Amino acid sequence: MPISAKESINKLKSEVSSCKKCLDLVKTRKQPVPGTGSARANIIVVGDCPGADGAEKKGVPFTGDESGRFMKKIFDQTKLSLAKDLYITYLVKCTPRKTVKKKGASSTETIQPLVKHINNCIPFLTKEISITTPHIIVSLGLDISNIILNRFFSVEKKYTNMEKIHMRIFENPSFKLVPFFDPRDVIVKGVITEERYIKDFKSLVKLLKMV
Numbered sequence: 001m002p003i004s005a006k007e008s009i010n011k012l013k014s015e016v017s018s019c020k021k022c023l024d025l026v027k028t029r030k031q032p033v034p035g036t037g038s039a040r041a042n043i044i045v046v047g048d049c050p051g052a053d054g055a056e057k058k059g060v061p062f063t064g065d066e067s068g069r070f071m072k073k074i075f076d077q078t079k080l081s082l083a084k085d086l087y088i089t090y091l092v093k094c095t096p097r098k099t100v101k102k103k104g105a106s107s108t109e110t111i112q113p114l115v116k117h118i119n120n121c122i123p124f125l126t127k128e129i130s131i132t133t134p135h136i137i138v139s140l141g142l143d144i145s146n147i148i149l150n151r152f153f154s155v156e157k158k159y160t161n162m163e164k165i166h167m168r169i170f171e172n173p174s175f176k177l178v179p180f181f182d183p184r185d186v187i188v189k190g191v192i193t194e195e196r197y198i199k200d201f202k203s204l205v206k207l208l209k210m211v
Helices: 005-017 023-028 066-077 115-132 142-153 183-187 194-208
Strands: 043-047 086-090 097-102 105-110 136-140 176-180
Touching (some): 043 115, 066 183, 086 115, 115 142
Antiparallel strands (some): 097 105
């Protein structure tokens, strides 16, 4: 008997939690952070990786730090429910770090995900999409957007300006991709205002009602 979408997601969470593909991350991570939300989500929101001061500590995407609190505010204002229509996850499920040696002592510092981390982890995202069958995927940030466009839409071109693809709709036979600025572009860099970001997310929800 085929297992349900919820059972499939729970099985996938176990796979993520026990994953040891990236030996460098296994040594430095506190814990992997599987995706969470509706097993039949209309929207998947994909971030780059868990924050060391937030999601990695909590074990839940978009929690515990400023970016997480900002995204929760967005979800609350747009009435997107994790129980019903939303699934949140990361491209790379562990917080990437590198070991640094200074004056004979070793420490670690967080880094951007490396190509090997992405290659090892993207099959989990593929499974998440296959199980939840979303109408829309929201990619947070330029790097993630380019990777998803390349892997799932066969787009070879690399975009260099987030402003040009923010809220632009890309389509394949299975789902739409709508890139958004990374939350840090709002709350740290001020590249886009919070008011515009919230307004654009509300427009996304309206789009969802039409697909």
